[in-house]
Amino acid sequence: xxxxxxxxxxxxxxxxxxxxxxxxxxxxxxxxxxxxxxxxxxxxxxxxxxxxxxxxxxxxxxxxxxxxxxxxxxxxxxxxxxxxxxxxxxxxxxxxxxxxxxxxxxxxxxxxxxxxxxxxxxxxxxxxxxxxxxxxxxxxxxxxxxxxxxxxxxxxxxxxxxxxxxxxxxxxxxxxxxxxxxxxxxxxxxxxxxxxxxxxxxxxxxxxxxxxxxxxxxxxxxxxxxxxxxxxxxxxxxxxxxxxxxxxxxxxxxxxxxxxxxxxxxxxxxxxxxxxxxxxxxxxxxxxxxxxxxxxxxxxxxxxxxxxxxxxxxxxxxxxxxxxxxxxxxxxxxxxxxxxxxxxxxxxxxxxxxxxxxxxxxxxxxxxxxxxxxxxxxxxxxxxxxxxxxxxxxxxxxxxxxxxxxxxxxxxxxxxxxxxxxxxxxxxxxxxxxxxxxxxxxxxxxxxxxxxxxxxxxxxxxxxxxxxxxxxxxxxxxxxxxxxxxxxxxxxxxxxxxxxxxxxxxxxxxxxxxxxxxxxxxxxxxxxxxxxxxxxxxxxxxxxxxxxxxxxxxxxxxxxxxxxxxxxxxxxxxxxxxxxxxxxxxxxxxxxxxxxxxxxxxxxxxxxxxxxxxxxxxxxxxxxxxxxxxx
Amino acid sequence: xxxxxxxxxxxxxxxxxxxxxxxxxxxxxxxxxxxxxxxxxxxxxxxxxxxxxxxxxxxxxxxxxxxxxxxxxxxxxxxxxxxxxxxxxxxxxxxxxxx
Numbered sequence: 001x002x003x004x005x006x007x008x009x010x011x012x013x014x015x016x017x018x019x020x021x022x023x024x025x026x027x028x029x030x031x032x033x034x035x036x037x038x039x040x041x042x043x044x045x046x047x048x049x050x051x052x053x054x055x056x057x058x059x060x061x062x063x064x065x066x067x068x069x070x071x072x073x074x075x076x077x078x079x080x081x082x083x084x085x086x087x088x089x090x091x092x093x094x095x096x097x098x099x100x101x102x103x104x105x106x107x108x109x110x111x112x113x114x115x116x117x118x119x120x121x122x123x124x125x126x127x128x129x130x131x132x133x134x135x136x137x138x139x140x141x142x143x144x145x146x147x148x149x150x151x152x153x154x155x156x157x158x159x160x161x162x163x164x165x166x167x168x169x170x171x172x173x174x175x176x177x178x179x180x181x182x183x184x185x186x187x188x189x190x191x192x193x194x195x196x197x198x199x200x201x202x203x204x205x206x207x208x209x210x211x212x213x214x215x216x217x218x219x220x221x222x223x224x225x226x227x228x229x230x231x232x233x234x235x236x237x238x239x240x241x242x243x244x245x246x247x248x249x250x251x252x253x254x255x256x257x258x259x260x261x262x263x264x265x266x267x268x269x270x271x272x273x274x275x276x277x278x279x280x281x282x283x284x285x286x287x288x289x290x291x292x293x294x295x296x297x298x299x300x301x302x303x304x305x306x307x308x309x310x311x312x313x314x315x316x317x318x319x320x321x322x323x324x325x326x327x328x329x330x331x332x333x334x335x336x337x338x339x340x341x342x343x344x345x346x347x348x349x350x351x352x353x354x355x356x357x358x359x360x361x362x363x364x365x366x367x368x369x370x371x372x373x374x375x376x377x378x379x380x381x382x383x384x385x386x387x388x389x390x391x392x393x394x395x396x397x398x399x400x401x402x403x404x405x406x407x408x409x410x411x412x413x414x415x416x417x418x419x420x421x422x423x424x425x426x427x428x429x430x431x432x433x434x435x436x437x438x439x440x441x442x443x444x445x446x447x448x449x450x451x452x453x454x455x456x457x458x459x460x461x462x463x464x465x466x467x468x469x470x471x472x473x474x475x476x477x478x479x480x481x482x483x484x485x486x487x488x489x490x491x492x493x494x495x496x497x498x499x500x501x502x503x504x505x506x507x508x509x510x511x512x513x514x515x516x517x518x519x520x521x522x523x524x525x526x527x528x529x530x531x532x533x534x535x536x537x538x539x540x541x542x543x544x545x546x547x548x549x550x551x552x553x554x555x556x557x558x559x560x561x562x563x564x565x566x567x568x569x570x571x572x573x574x575x576x577x578x579x580x581x582x583x584x585x586x587x588x589x590x591x592x593x594x595x596x597x598x599x600x601x602x603x604x605x606x607x608x609x610x611x612x613x614x615x616x617x618x619x620x621x622x623x624x625x626x627x628x629x630x631x
Numbered sequence: 632x633x634x635x636x637x638x639x640x641x642x643x644x645x646x647x648x649x650x651x652x653x654x655x656x657x658x659x660x661x662x663x664x665x666x667x668x669x670x671x672x673x674x675x676x677x678x679x680x681x682x683x684x685x686x687x688x689x690x691x692x693x694x695x696x697x698x699x700x701x702x703x704x705x706x707x708x709x710x711x712x713x714x715x716x717x718x719x720x721x722x723x724x725x726x727x728x729x730x
Contacts, residue, residue: 605729607661607722611652 001051004044005064005081008091009134011041012126019120027116031109034119035102038126042095049088057494060085063136074195082136082199086495089333090133090263093340097255098126100467104348105247107463108355118158118245125151129256133263137198138187141264145183145228148257149176155252156244168240175237179227183264186220189213203270214271218278221268222285225261229315231289236554238312239296242304246351249304254311254347255340262315262336265322266329269496272322279323283413286320287420289313292552294427298434299548301538302361303350306435307343310387313424314339320417321402328405329496334479334488335398341474342386342394348468349380352460353439357446360455363438364536367445372457375465377440379472384436386475388429388518391511394479399425401483404510408501415504422517429521437529445536637678644671658710658720662703669699 015037019030026033052060061084070077083091102122109115128147135141157169190197193213194205206214225231230238241253252258265272265282272279293312300306318336321328354361356373370377386393389400403425407418448454459465482488489498503510540546547553602613644667651664673692680688714720 603729605726607725608653608656615649615653 001048002062002064002083004048005062005083005134006066008041008044008048008095009081009127009130011044012037012123012130016120016123016127019116019123022116030116031102031106031119034123035099035106037123038095038099038102041126041130042092042099045088045091045095048083049092052083052085052088060494069140075191076196077139078137078198079140080136080198081134083134084495085491086263086266086333087133089337089492091130093337094126094129094133094256097340097344097471098122098129098251100470101247101251101255101344101348104250104351104464104467105245107461108247108351109245110461114158118155121151121154121158122247122251125155125252125257129260132260136200137196138183138190138202139197141267142180142183142187145224145260146180148252148260149173149180149228152176152241152252152257155248156241158245158248159243162243164240165243168237168243172237172241175234176227179224179234182220182223182227186217186224189217189220193217199267206270206274209274211275211277214275215277218268218272218275219281221264221271222278222282225264225282225319226285227261228264229258229261229319230312231261231285231316231319232292235289235292235312236551236558239300239305239308239551242302242308246304246347246354249308250344250347250351253308255344258311258315259318259336259340262318262322262332265319266333266496269326269329273325273497279325282323283320283417284323286316286318286323287417288316290316290320290420290424291427292316294424294431295544295548296551297431298427299541299545301364301549303353303363303366303435303439304347304361306363306431307346307350310346310428310431311343313428314343314387317399317402317421317424320421321405324405324409324417324501326497326499327408327501328402330489330492330498331398331401331405333492333496334482335395335402338386338394338398338475338479338482341471341478342383345379345383345468345471345475346387348464348471349376349383352376352464352468353380353457355460355464356455356457358449358453358455360446363435364534364538365445365447366439367442367534368440369444369457370440373459375459376468379465379468380440381436382472383475384432386479388432388522389425389514390518391515392480394475394477397479397483400511400514403514404503404505404507405501407505407510408503410502410504418505418510422513425514426517426521429518430525433522433525434529437525438534441530443533445534447536634678634681638675641671641675641678644668644674656721656723658713658722661722662706662710666699666703669695 015034019026019034022030052062061082063080063082065078065080067079068076069079102119105115105118105122109118112118125148128144128151130144132141132144132148135144153169153173156172157166159165160169187197190202193209194202196202223234226234238253238258242249244253272282290313293309293314293316295309297306297309297313300309314335318332318339321332321335352373353366353369353376356369356376357366360366382393386395389396399421403418403421406421407414409417446455446457492498505513538549541549550556648664648666648668648671651667652661655661655664673695676688676692676695678688680686680692710720713725717724
């Protein structure tokens with residue numbers, strides 16, 4: 001049974017290799033081959049999941065050593081997998097949502113001539129992501145970490161003929177690189193502090209390590225998580241990453257890859273639990289990003305970018321929960337899974353809308369689409385209700401638990417975090433209602449494009465609607481299933497640990513408060529966007545709106561603080577190099593050349609002048625000899 | 632007779648030869664001047680041999696003669712072949728060996 005674990009990774013990897021190396025012969029059925037590879041991996045995951053369910057709690061984690069990767073004296077890097085409750089949860093999410101999105105892409109990318117390559121990249125992503133969550137040591141996790149980064153880069157820039165897509169891909173890659181440096185430094189610190197980097201070894205040794213060592217490792221891991229999960233201050237790439245095809249945004253930049261940071265922090269809980277300073281930093285990052293993403297989401301007119309802001313904000317929730325320690329780990333993962341369902345569903349819905357509207361992304365040009373796309377409307381609507389935390393749906397259970405956990409942190413900190421998460425919930429309700437109203441309700445505001453071509457909104461083919469329906473089911477029922485009898489808590493508790501904390505508010509009070517915030521947000525959005533016709537050209541708006549449209553000036557900030565001093569430093573170094581070093585070397589060469597060209601005049605070809613110089617030389621020699629002898 | 636006078640003579644001959652080499656252009660005359668310098672040094676060597684009372688100087692003088700004879704053979708051949716092609720024996724005309 002355990003031999004299935006490497007196959008989880010091998011199936012999509014083989015699919016990627018076939019599709020990317022196979023050539024044109026595979027063009028006709030390559031997309032089905034890719035989907036099959038993903039589905040196969042999902043089936044393996046299900047089999048492993050059920051076999052794990054059948055074992056008692058302490059028998060559940062299994063370990064498979066595949067081969068020794070770098071066996072050097074004192075440095076042991078193995079390719080080994082660890083499948084426990086946490087990783088199987090991720091495996092099912094990744095392969096399940098992954099398979100659905102493969103299926104969706106069959107329809108979405110039907111008219112793209114490079115579809116085979118697209119599926120190759122998607123399979124490559126699945127393989128890397130599975131490697132990331134299955135690794136039993138940080139080095140192998142790092143391999144997967146870089147692999148998903150590569151797949152993300154390739155897929156964001158998939159339409160590389162668009163300069164904006166090519167730039168966005170480069171931006172994502174570069175910003176991620178900053179985070180990756182954090183992870184590599186963390187691994188180096190682990191090796192110097194503990195002598196190895198397997199989960200088992202590091203967590204076992206963490207108890208004896210000093211607090212400063214653990215804090216350093218924790219902060220570096222947080223930097224890595226910030227890069228991959230688009231958290232402040234490394235958040236700027238996610239909005240631009242929406243340049244990629246919509247299935248990519250759904251799979252990589254909403255459901256799976258961007259949550260890798262949450263996985264990393266939860267997986268490293270043994271380190272964070274012993275480093276309260278690092279935990280505080282994690283919580284701060286989560287709280288700031290939660291509001292940051294929500295504010296950006298309120299101002300964007302591009303449907304995908306509004307959803308991207310929302311993703312950032314929801315991951316902020318997860319990071320915040322993970323930073324709360326044992327109070328929040330389980331709920332971070334629970335929200336991660338439910339978010340995977342409803343956010344993937346929302347993105348697929350957005351893709352379906354774009355598909356029907358000739359790739360128009362501006363929500364101010366939508367309006368009244370519910371009549372034309374009933375299935376998309378219903379599935380998107382269910383995802384919407386789930387994300388704002390409508391009572392009974394998935395998001396309600398997971399987000400409510402996170403808000404509760406934030407209060408349960410206790411003290412002033414608990415109150416601040418609790419209020420931030422409550423405000424976040426209200427803003428979430430506001431911007432998602434805005435998206436919903438602008439897209440599906442109100443008057444139709446479609447416009448002919450430059451060539452006078454009028455869009456004809458229509459429902460998408462069944463390969464696209466089917467995954468949306470399945471994900472809508474997930475958005476509705478997953479949360480209830482997890483919360484029922486605290487099943488998810490019991491499932492993950494042996495891995496992450498859990499404590500109730502001491503909440504100043506009762507569970508019911510928090511739920512009521514959350515629901516009140518939700519109502520306020522929805523009502524506000526209805527007042528602003530629902531009652532009067534939405535202008536097609538966006539109004540100028542307040543200072544905050546204008547800033548939020550430009551992602552709260554994050555690019556300007558990065559440019560002023562990092563890019564410009566960096567370029568100035570580079571320019572200074574270039575000047576020093578070209579004028580200083582090159583000047584010295586070139587000057588030396590020129591001096592030698594000049595002296596030589598003067599010296600060569602001596603070689604004039606006249607025998608008698610040579611003879612004269614010989615006589616002169618001999619005279620000098622004789623004179624010197626005589627002089628020396630006389631001394 | 633004081634042997635040092637031979638040395639004065641040798642120095643005189645050498646100077647005549649050297650100034651001839653530097654001043655004259657005709658290759659044959661140049662050649663003769665070189666011979667003059669060689670013979671001046673031979674004279675000096677033989678004189679030194681006499682002064683020091685051993686044969687070292689005379690032996691070297693024989694060597695010099697042999698070398699001079701060989702040099703004459705090669706040098707004259709070169710001069711003749713240059714004269715044939717250029718119709719001139721002036722050393723200043725053959726100044727192509729320069730940078």
